Amino acid sequence: MVSIQVEYQGDLHCKATHGPSGAELSTDAPRDNQGRGESFSPTDLVATGLATCMITVMGIAARTLNIDMAGATATVEKEMTSAPPRRIQRLSVRIRIPHSPSPADREKLERAAHACPVHRSLHPDVQIPIEFEWG
Secondary structure (H helix, E strand, O other), rough: OOOOEEEEEEEEEEEEEEEEOEEEEEEEEHHHHHOOOOOOOOHHHHHHHHHHHHHHHHHHOOOOOOOOOOOEEEEEEEEEEEOOOOOOOEEEEEEEEOOOOHHHHHHHHHHHHHHHHHHHHHHOEEEOOOEEEEE
16 A cells, blocks of 8 residues: 655645655645646546556566667647536557567567556546557
């Protein structure tokens, strides 16, 4: 189990502290929801969690396959619903891998990305199109 301590600092700002490492991050409400957009919003962190989880799980699979993932990148675009209730509607993910492994290994890496814990934890109503770019 991992413990994360969150302190509300006022004016829609929070500070989160990762228990095991002591690392800190701040959040702010987005401009379109009464905030100043000075940092990640909570829903931005969900999007970030998805992209980092996918590329990390691919990295774990790549280690097993002895594939170099150095330089791989992920971009995620978050879209919120336009009508209430406010929620994440779509998380579009683009993953770029600078090397081009065999088709069989590509399939294994893509399967790993789709199976990441964050992807599996999101509500099925959230659309998650994923694009992979190789080489």
